[in-house]
Amino acid sequence: MSLKHLILAVVGARPSTGYEITKEFDEVAGFYWRATHQQVYRELATLAEAGLVRFKEVAQQGKPDKKVYTITAKGRRAFADWFREPPEAPRHADPLMIKFFAAELVGIEDLRAQLALAREHHAALLATYEAIAAQHYAEPVDTMPRWKKMIYLTLRLGITRERAWLSWADESERVLRA
Incomplete structure (x- = not known):
């Protein structure tokens, strides 16, 4: 796109x-x-x-x-x-993943600090998306006009991605602490 x-x-x-x-x-x-x-x-x-x-x-x-x-x-x-045209699968360049890959060069504690900063960012995004949903998409989906459903579905993907990222961050933090 x-x-x-x-x-x-x-x-x-x-x-x-x-x-x-x-x-x-x-x-x-x-x-x-x-x-x-x-x-x-x-x-x-x-x-x-x-x-x-x-x-x-x-x-x-x-x-x-x-x-x-x-x-x-x-x-x-x-x-x-x-x-x-069929869409290409999106590729996401995430510098944090390079830091995970190379954490042994610097140290796990530095990586945990980077993960905590990224977690704050993703938690803030999730809060923003959820506030948008509450403010603009509170009615039942089946009562929304089609155009609004389409936008709502993209918002739902954003919410789902952020929740999944935060779940991954929690799991990663547990592994890094162990």
Whole structure:
């Protein structure tokens, strides 16, 4: 998956400004994708140049004009072609795993400290995801509109991954203590 495809998905759902796209990433897609404002605006320029999106400038009082992006027919075709491709299995580069691999060079206590720091990060992510679920997805899943179910399912994957990671961290801590 690329930033290009995520942007096409957002503007394919509704016309959006670069700011709105970035906000959508932060609020909805943040549990599986991160992008800075600069990355989004750079990719929007590339997509517009390729004819996959177009924009309309909208005047604002007291502010610079804003660009509202929409997907083009060419963009919809490109997105549909990508969507139909089987996904590659994701690979996750985790520096902590290198530290586990090489812990004997430095020491188990240093590794345990690194594991504790990573655990704090994953616990915070889990708390964030659970707060999002409680705030935005409290109703029964079968009553949600389809679009909301799809987002909810990605959030559930994030929650499940973080719980699994924390379970692994607990097991690893027990092994390292022994």
